[in-house]
Amino acid sequence: MSENNNSIRHILIGVWTAAVLLFVFIPSATIFLASMTSSRYFTFPISSFGFDWWSKVFNSLEVRALALTSLSIAATVTVIAVVLGFFGALAFARYDWKGRKLYQKFILLPIFFPQSVLGLALLLWFNALGLTLSWKTAVLAHLVWIAPVVTLVMAIQVYSFDPSLEEAATDLGASRWQTFREVTLPVLMPGIFSGSLFAFLLSWGNFPLSLYTTGADNTLPKYLYAKMVAGYTPGVPVLGTISTAAAAVLLFGGYAAMLFLTRKRNAAS
C-alpha cells in the first residue's frame, strides 16, 4: 500500500519536473524555430523555411567584432576570477582565522545584490574616478559579481579537502611551493575547472552589468537587446540559438571532461 503510494508520488514528481523543464526550454525552442525562417518577420506556422539568416549572421563582420569583445571580456574575467576565487575559497573554507565568519558573509553580498543597481553604481563610480568606459571597465564590473560566485563554487570543493594531506607533504620534506603544486592544486582541480567554466559562461551571458559599464564597446547581449527593442531581424534568434547551444555544449562537455579526469585519476591511484 505504502509502496504503491510512493511510486504514484514519484511519478507525479517526475511529471511535474518534466513540465518545469519544458517551461524552462520553451523560449529556446521558440527562438530556434524563429531562426529558421527565410522571411523578414516571424509568423507561426512558418511559411518558408530557410537558413538564410544563419549564413548572414556568420558572415557579418559586426557580429564577429561583438563576439570578439564578449570573448575578451569573458576570458579576462575568467583568468582573474579563478585566481582571486582560488585564494578566496581557501580563506573561505580551508583556513581557520579570525574574521572568517564575517568574511564568508561579506563575500555573499555582491551575489545577493540587484545587478542592474550594481551596474549603475559602478557607472557612477567609474565616472567619479574619471575612467573612460570600455570593455576593461566591464571586466572590473563582471569581476565584482563573478569572483564571489567562483569563490563559492570552489569553496565547496575545498570543504572536501583533507588538510592532513598538506601536512603530510610538509612532513615528508616538501617545500611550501612543492606542497602547493603537487598536493593542493591537483586536489582542488575539479573546483578550479567548474569555477572557470562558470566564470566564463556567466560573463559571456551577462547583460545588466555590461549595459552600463562597457561604454562604446558593445557586447553580444547588449547588441541583441538593442536589436530587440528596435530593428528586429531573424538574426536575433539566430544569435540567441547559437549562444544557448554553445552554453549547453560547454556545460555538458565540461561535465564529461570532469567525469573522465576523475575516473582516470581514480584508476591511477
Next chain:
Amino acid sequence: MIEKTSVLAQPGRRAALPIMVLLALGFVAPLLAVVGFSFMPARTFGLWHEPTLENYETIFSDNTYVSLFWSLGLASATVVLLALICYPVAYGLVRVFGRWSTVLTLLFTIPLVVSENIRLYGWVLFFIKGGVLPGTLRTLFGVEMGDFLFTPAAVLFGMVYVYLPFMLFPMTLGIAMVPNQMREAARDLGATRWQVFREVELPLSTPGLMIGSLLTFVLAVGAIAEAKVLGGQRIIPITHDIEIAFTYAQNWPLGAALAVLLMLVVSVLVLIVLRRFDLDQILGKR
C-alpha cells in the same frame, strides 16, 4: 600550541586579501559613492556640493515610491510561486531521480548562462500575435487567443521564469541536508507522510529554502528586463525609475536616492537572513 594557531591564522588572512581588495574597490566604494550622490543637489555631477535632503523629498512628494511597491510586490509574488513550483523538483533531484539528477541539474543550469533578455524574447515570440502559441491554436483549433503580453501578469510570468534556478539550486542543497535516517525514523515511529514533511523535512531544509527565497527576492527586486521586454512598460519597476534618472533625465542624485532606498530594503533583508546561518554547515556538509 598558541603560537601554532597564530601562525595558521595568517595564511587565511593573506588568501582573503586579493578578493577583499577587489570588493572594497568595486563594491563598497561604488555603493558609498551612490549614498554620497543621493545627498547632492538635483542634477549635479560632483560630490562636493552642500549636502541636501531634497532628492528624498522629491521621491515622497512625487509618487515615485509607487514603483518601489510594484517591485516589492512582484518580487514577493515571484518568491511564493517559485517556492511552490521548485519544491517538488528539488525533492525529486535529491531523492527520486538518482543518477539522472546530474543530467537534469545540468539542463536546469543551461538557461542560467544564456542572457536573460534572449530568453525573455523567446517568450515574446511564443505569445505574440502570429507567434508559436496563438499560431498553433489558430491552425489546430481555430481559436483566437486573448492578449497576454504586455500585462502585469506577463511581467510576473517572466520573473518566475528567469529566477527559477536561483530558487531551485539552494533548495536542492537544503533538502540534501536532511538525513535519510531521520525521515525513516519518523516513518518507523508511525508518522504520516504529511507529518514527516511538516515535522522533519521542512524544518531541516529551511536553510536552503530561506537562502533560495532571499536570493530570488533580492534579484527579482532588481529586475528590469522583464518589465521592458514582456511588460511593454505597463509596469514601471523601481529599477526602471533609477535607470531613467541616471540616463535620460541626467539626474544622478535622484537616481542615487532611489537606489539607496532599494539598497536599504535589500541589505536589511540580507543581513537578517544571513545572520542566522552557518555557511560551513550549509556548503560543507562535513
